[in-house]
Amino acid sequence: MKRAALLAVPLTLLLPAVAVASGNKHVEVSATPRPVEVVPLPCFPSGKLTLGMTNTGRKPTIADMRISGEPELTLSRRQFSSYLPVGQLVKAPLEVTVPRGTAPATYGVDLSVGREHLRVPISVQPVPRRDNVLLGEQAVASSTHGNMRLCGGVDGNADSAQWGASGWHDATKGVFPDTYGVDFVAPVTVGRVVLQTLDSARYPASVMGIRDFDVQVRSAGTWTTVGEVRSNVQGNVTVTFAPRPVDAVQLVSRDSNDHGYSRIVELEAYSS
Ligand SMILES: [Ca+2]
Structure with a gap:
């Protein structure tokens, strides 16, 4: 069953990736989509990111991803730790929100495993015109x-x-x-x-x-x-x-x- 689930994962989820060697660990870090678009409204459905770690080594391992970003960004998690079987993509969701009024600009979330880093661009969008006045509000x-x-x-x-x-x-x-x-x-x-x-x-x-x-x-x-x-x-x-x-x-x-x-x-x- 797990193999079937693995095959169903789109290849784009695996890219782009960086290979990390930390001691005997070989972990690929991935994040999708890139960039991530965020609308500065409290309930607007944006800022959803899927983090991934793949063990490319020959033995199961445990990896810790540290997650940080600029002070304007609120992150739903600061760490992603997991046991990693060999060759299996392990995923976790990350939600990024920004306060109402945040100026449109590109920010970034930094993912670190060991000494390696992956920076994910966070694109803060203008608030869209909405006919439904409840959309995305608190x-x-x-x-x-x-x-x-x-x-x-x-x-x-x-x-x-x-x-x-x-x-x-x-x-x-x-x-x-x-x-x-x-x-x-x-x-x-x-x-x-x-x-x-x-x-x-x-x-x-x-x-x-x-x-x-x-x-x-x-x-x-x-x-x-x-x-x-x-x-x-x-x-x-x-x-x-x-x-x-x-x-x-x-x-x-x-x-x-x-x-x-x-x-x-x-x-x-x-x-x-
Ligand atoms: Ca709904």
Whole structure:
């Protein structure tokens, strides 16, 4: 099985690489993609890098990769240590984020194994124009299940088939309400909110989706309910209301069709 998995790894993952000899260790270090693009928004799906180490020697070994970068960069890990069987690529994810307002420029992440280094360019991009004003903004939730990501509901991926990697649900099974939304850094005009709840062939919305929910917007510290949906069995639900400037948007989930979790694949909001 492991051999089959190895063969499935694209060759590009192995390149470019540097050979490292440290004592009796022979380790190739790889990173993909290069450069890595990062958008300076808290939940924007960027800055994802796959680190790799391959033992090119004749004996299994243990290798430690040290990971560092400029102070503008926040790195999800500082070290990648692994037992390395001979000839097998061992991978680990690295996420790179930068604060809102970081100027577009090229930075770098340095990977070191022994005395060898690989510098991965980190290209900070301008914030793109977005019709969906929730995309990439800071998500806020009443709770988040340990298997899920807080940002999963505003990462731009509304595909229920990728629910595990890109969705959100709460951590309080069978207990409602749950809330999920975004706090804006400055008021934004909102007149339409779109919920994509879990709705796949295996997990249809009528079985696993959010059933009863309210849409609320906050202005000057006061929440206002602008839409109520009850007995929903659809995957994609749009709520429209008179457009207004708001400083936060949230969905209040009051029940799901399985009475378990509140599952959001993507929550979007538009000006009209
Ligand atoms: Ca998503």
